[in-house]
Amino acid sequence: MLKNIKKSLFVxxxxxTALTLQGCSPxxxxxxxxxxxxxxxxxxxxxxxxxxxxxxxxx
Numbered sequence: 487m488l489k490n491i492k493k494s495l496f497v498x499x500x501x502x503t504a505l506t507l508q509g510c511s512p513x514x515x516x517x518x519x520x521x522x523x524x525x526x527x528x529x530x531x532x533x534x535x536x537x538x539x540x541x542x543x544x545x
Contacts, residue, residue, distance in 0.1 A: 515542035 512518035520543035523535060531539070 514538050 523539050
């Protein structure tokens with residue numbers, strides 16, 4: 487019984503951490519996201535990031 491509770495708490499903690507960290511990144515197309523992308527080396531951009539940057543930050 488105690489093992490199940492510990493396992494459940496561990497799974498909850500991992501899930502909560504993942505959701506919290508995901509919430510830290512700015513929304514794609516926002517001013518903050520554009521500023522982050524300008525600082526990120528262009529060789530590390532994905533095709534989707536390049537497309538969204540062009541669409542939202544240059545035009």
